[in-house]
Amino acid sequence: MGLALVKEQSDVAKPSGAQPLPVLQLVGVRKTFGDFAAVERIDLDIVEGEFLTIVGPSGSGKTTLLRMLAGMEAPSEGNITLRGELINDVPANKRPTCLVFQSLALFPHKTVGENIEFPLKVKNIAPAKRKERALELLRMLRLPESYYGKNVMKCSGGEKQRVALARAFAYDPDVLFFDEPLSALDYKLKKVLEKELKDLHKETGKTFIYITHSLEEAMVMSDRIGVMRAGRLVQVGTPEEIYSRPADRFVSEFVGEVNVIEAVKSSAGEWVAAEGGAPIKLKLPSALTDATKVAVVVRPEFLRFVDKPGAADNAMNGTIYNEYSLGSRIQYQVRVGDKTLLVELSRGNGWKGTLDTPVLVGWDATDAIVVAA
């Protein structure tokens, strides 16, 4: 395996000071099919040159949103503008945007070269020029030039991805859309292509809008992530923001395995764990709403085993039920009353005791995220 380049999270996405004109702008966009609203009133500015990923479980409306942006569906309400121009009813073939389909939609009766040249043929560009450009794109996508005449159906999964990308770049769109094109690939190849895609984004400077159900994929590539649920855009932010400051319980659970502890406000104005056996007084981060019931989200890596109650802001009594090895880390399942908490420690700091022994699980208020219950 080559070097895994770990890139610094760029902060391109945060426009500050001189507000650049968004390349795509959605205002109150809604799409209904009969009585069913697939997309509910979305407002979103997409910044020129950013890598935006829309994440959501299946049925969350992300594909419908993408089809509207690409021009394959018209919104039922609201406006979509491209560089200030209303494009609600502009068909896909008249938009300077291009979609890389989930199935890739390579033309099976054409060669690799003919596939890449297709948008150039549409524009009536001379065959010699077309070929020159196709070869250039093959090089850019690290495919051998000999692939020009190859039957596209004989290419491997990863090669097909690259051909589809080359064809999209041949169209020279302002905005590229991706509809989970990596979902059918095996894990290892997916990881390689995710990084390649991000490199291509940097290389070409084009705006990328990517749709996926995998937040992991989104985290690796995106400048900004939008989380969708039931047709709504629940939160838009940098990967860092989504991870550390999820807007609600849904987003926090979507990001990965989390512990969710429900808490209620007692008559004395103190927060008490609502479940998990005997009521435990909780110390929570200050910025709280005037709600009387909240969900406290703590990631497994912020929980630890403590010797005495005072060693952490909050401590709960439980028993270790089981342990799971995650490679460099070990995860413990701890039963607290009828509730299960996950504790994750690095291998070196692992628990030395045996299973089924009573333990004290502790966490600090600053590591907890409080969201509406």
Add this chain to the structure above:
Amino acid sequence: MDMEKRRSGLFIGLWTGFVVLMIYLPIACGALAGLSRGRYFGFPVKEYSGEWWQRTIDSFEIATIVQNSLLIAGIVTVISVVIAFFGALAFARYEWKGRKLYQKLLLLPIFFPQPVLGLALLLWFNSLGLAPSWQTAAVAHLVWIVPVVTLVIAIQVYSFDPVLEDAASDLGASRLFILREITLPILWPGIWSGALFAFLLSWGNFPLSLYTAGADSTVPKWLYSKMVAGYTPMVPALGTMSTLAAATVLLLGGLAMMLIRRRAAE
């Protein structure tokens, strides 16, 4: 184990040979009858001769009916493929209100007994004041053949991924460009098979032609009338020629398909 395998192989071979013999022996007999010198159909053939073949080729009457059959089959092929292509798209590609009903209505003429269909069409032509001729026969053939060809092409359309059209459109292509560059080339094999079916079904059709061709004769109609009264060895001779011609058309069609596929594979 090896013995068993060899024995089962032997049985499969024997059975296959038997079935092929049963199918082709009558055809071979018919072909031989056309090569007999005698005037009457009989076995074994006492003396062989190419006389009846020669007479068949020279006959003005037969030239006319072959011409009729070719003309009808040609026209039916062209018209039915055009109608069936769009019909197949409606059948298998697009979701529209009434599609289910259309799919069922389309199948009905195929199940309708052809002699009854022929008679019904004849009555219909009469009430419209159209004199039956080879033209009305072509119309009658279309009524039965278009649904068949639609089904043949629809099978190909079902395997066509409509996303390809979306993708082409997204890359800037117009509808006409997409039809020319994507839809038609991918559906070519189905269209070819449809055309072959149309030609052969029209060429060999007897019941519809019997009722609707009027005074004009076609190959199957002539064969039948000569079998009923006035048998001559020109009947098996023409039958053999017709079979050979159909086989040639099939071979050419297969060859064309192979060439298309090879070009696509390159």
